[in-house]
Amino acid sequence: MASEPRHPLLADTSSLIAVANTDQWDVLAESLALTTTNVCKHELHNHVNSNTYAPEGSREQYLKRGSQRVLDHLDDSSSWSCVSVVPRPHGPDAGEESLKQELSEHGDSYQVVSLLDGAARRSIRRLANNHGYDVDIVGPPYLLYVLLDNDLISKAEFCEATGQMIRTEGWTGYEVIKNAWSSIPVDCSAFLDGDILPP
Template sequence: MKDSLTLTTTNVCKHELQTHVNSNKYPPEGSREQYLKQGSQRILEHLNSNPSSWSCVTVVPRPHGPDAGEESLKQDLSEHGDEYQIVSLLDSAARRSIRRLVDDHEYDVDVVGPPYLLYVLLDNDLISKTEFCESTVEMVRREGWTGYEVVKNAWASIPLDCAEILDDDYDDALPP
């Protein structure tokens, strides 16, 4: 599955991932910091070991601050919008902001949450509906998305009901 999509990120997002890895050497078990560190490590390992499925663009001038990653995506999208098909991020406020940019420039770009990338695989018959549902739940759990709004936002762009496939053991990671 991992070789079925080609993904691009920005140098700013990559730097944010590295900061999550380096900032807390020994995060408490089960904490948000641990999830951020582990998730960031997995992405960086994949990014570094699979250069054919990942690319990284340099954004100049480099944005700074708490929303630097999202700002770098907006900046690159505003300059190269015709090269994008999908922009994926969990933060719903950032998605709304990027959707406004897409609408203003009339780009043909979908702005979605991370599970939508798995939906692309399902839609192209590369995985089954059961694999999609189980993988999405695994993503929600492994990334530590536990709050009501976060779980709801993770599933927001998915036109599929997984509750009929998954049993009660998955309720914590299904949309409310």
């Protein structure tokens, strides 16, 4: 079997679900070339299979819907790929660990790594620095920012989708909101309430 191509953008399970549940999902899916790992794909399948009867509006339904959207696109698109990580990590942080493993072995293939978890981002940033990789380690809203930066969505659409992501994900608190906006040089104060803007 031919190996999957490695696109410059590498994303984990949580990051993919976060963007898949925004109004800009269709634009993002069609416009970005992206890679994830077999471990993240397995996590997406788990979210779909374990939330069969998720109630409307619940976190479980959100995870299922976002995961299904990502899986459908992974199966249909040549611009999205899934690479195998060996040995395969297990446990609650397996997806994040698989990105770390993939980056340690193929760091020169990537320009951007997107993860939701702040601690995982710090860990991967250390790995990239130690290996001398020139890669940006960012949160999920950065994927929307790439669309704005390439004139695929307007500033209002970017701000509204990022606000939607922050609210839907339930990100509250100073550090979480600060992390969500890190690496994004856009002032959204004309479009969003102050409680979800960077401090």
